[in-house]
Amino acid sequence: MNYYDALYPQLVAMGQERWAEELQTTLSKQLLLERYGDMPEWLSALEALPEIRPSHIELQDSVTIGSGSDLGGITHEELIARLQSFHPWRKGPYSLFGVEIDTEWRSDWKWDRLLAHIQPLAGRRVLDVGCGNGYHGWRMRGVGADFVLGIEPFLVSVMQFQVMQRYLQDPQHQVIPIGVEDLPANLACFDSVFSMGVLYHRRSPLDHILELKGCLRPGGQLILETLIIEGDLETIFMPPGRYAKMRNVWFLPSIPAMILWLQRCGFTEIACINTCYTSHGEQHATEWMRFESLADYLDPDDESKTIEGHPAPLRAIFIATKP
Numbered sequence: 001m002n003y004y005d006a007l008y009p010q011l012v013a014m015g016q017e018r019w020a021e022e023l024q025t026t027l028s029k030q031l032l033l034e035r036y037g038d039m040p041e042w043l044s045a046l047e048a049l050p051e052i053r054p055s056h057i058e059l060q061d062s063v064t065i066g067s068g069s070d071l072g073g074i075t076h077e078e079l080i081a082r083l084q085s086f087h088p089w090r091k092g093p094y095s096l097f098g099v100e101i102d103t104e105w106r107s108d109w110k111w112d113r114l115l116a117h118i119q120p121l122a123g124r125r126v127l128d129v130g131c132g133n134g135y136h137g138w139r140m141r142g143v144g145a146d147f148v149l150g151i152e153p154f155l156v157s158v159m160q161f162q163v164m165q166r167y168l169q170d171p172q173h174q175v176i177p178i179g180v181e182d183l184p185a186n187l188a189c190f191d192s193v194f195s196m197g198v199l200y201h202r203r204s205p206l207d208h209i210l211e212l213k214g215c216l217r218p219g220g221q222l223i224l225e226t227l228i229i230e231g232d233l234e235t236i237f238m239p240p241g242r243y244a245k246m247r248n249v250w251f252l253p254s255i256p257a258m259i260l261w262l263q264r265c266g267f268t269e270i271a272c273i274n275t276c277y278t279s280h281g282e283q284h285a286t287e288w289m290r291f292e293s294l295a296d297y298l299d300p301d302d303e304s305k306t307i308e309g310h311p312a313p314l315r316a317i318f319i320a321t322k323p
Contacts, residue, residue, distance in 0.1 A: 002029060003162060006171035010147055014125065014189045022184075027176060032155070042159040045085035046166065050074045052097060054167050059142030062108065063135060065167050068098025086160050089288040091132035094164065104289035106282045107135045110196065110225065114317050117273040119221045121145040124191035127215050130198040133160035134175040141173050149190075150175035151183070186214040196225035196317075201248050209265045216322040222267065227252050228275070228316045233260060237310070244297035244306045244313060255316060267320035278313040 004027050011020040033039050050073065054066030068076060079099050083089075092103030122144030128137050131150030134157075140148045152158055152175055161175040180198070193215050195208070202208040212222055229237040231254035243249035253261060255272050262270045278294060285293040297313075299305040304312050 002027075003165075004174065004176065007149075007174045007176070010149075010171070010174070014147075016184075016187065016189060019184050019187070023176065026178070026182075032177070036155045039155065042086065042156065045082060046159060046162055049082055049163065049166060050079070052167065054097070057168065059138050061142075062095065063092070063138045063142075063164070064095040065164065066097045070097050083163065084288070086156060086163060087288065088156075088291055089133070089160060090157070091135040092288075094135070096164070096167070102286040102288050103135075104283060104286060104293055107132075108139070109282050110317075111136060111139050113274045113276065114223060114225075115143070117271075117317075118223055118319055119192065121192060125149075125189065126192045126194065127151070127190040129180050129193065129195045129212065131157075131175055131194075133157040134164070134173065136194065136196070137161075137173050137175065138164065138168070141170060145192075146172065148173045151178050151180065153177060153179040180208065180211055183211065183215065185211075188214065188217050190215050191217060191220050192223065193220065194223045196223070199224060199226040200250060200252055203250050205251050205253075206261060206265060209261060209267075213265055213267065213322055218322060220322050222262075222320045222322065223317065224262075224320070225315060225317045226258070228258060228314055229254055229311060230314070232256055239308070239310060242308055243310055244294075244308075245292070258316070258318060262318065262320045266323065268323050269321040270318065271320075272316050272318050274317040276315050278315060 008020040008024060052066065052070050052072065055070050056066065058064040076098060079097060083099060089101055089103045091105050091107045092101050094101040121140050123146050126140050126145045126148045128148060128150040131137055131152050134150045137148040137150045155177050158175050158177045193212050195212050199205050199208055216222065229235055229252040233256040235254040236257050237252040239249055259270050280294055283294040297307055299307055306312060
């Protein structure tokens, strides 16, 4: 089975024939098997999931697929065991046939913080960069987005998306295993582009902003969430080593500095719509994500600081328009 057969006509309809042709090679099953050593195990786990038609689907207020009463020849415990084959589950939460997947992140909290402030997604074509397992993409479809394409380089997250897609069977939402650097330049075909939790992982944040801008059509909206630092226009923090145990954190701007970056990259109608310190309720280890999480990243004696002594994670969401 080729999981991406429904994707290529979508791209062709958007005027992206060449990219569709390139992806048919890049996303071939054989190439993915050669590139990812765990791919055969994940494919087997995916195929072992039961064939069930959900009695109901909810995507607007949550991601809920069916109920426990839909289960036929498989027990609740057996379904949990099969879903655990895709550990760690970082983005969610999901409710799948009565199994509550308590993910590391309460991604619904971030969604609730931004939804009222962005251009309505109904009828729009959306690109979600660094989308994880596609949780926000399902919520985008729930509020009427016409087409959502997520890109995510970590294949276990892409396979978690395929778990949900097995039951939702939605050709208008696709997640593909590529990074932002693999996107063609100047696609200029998406109405909304999301980049949430990506910017601080990029060595060149301005190049990342310009990449995102190139994906937008004129008049399209960027929604960007990133770690920030308190300060003025000249305040930009580059950690001398790790930040909250992460090796790949490069630049944390202040709000004024971030707005300046967006201005210098040619965006207009720029606004910071939310700031929020990451809480233990929003990010935590669970039975579905058993590795270290926020509690391990903060100073146990002073949670206003990371374990390295830097300011604790403060996140901000920005919106901006491509002229």
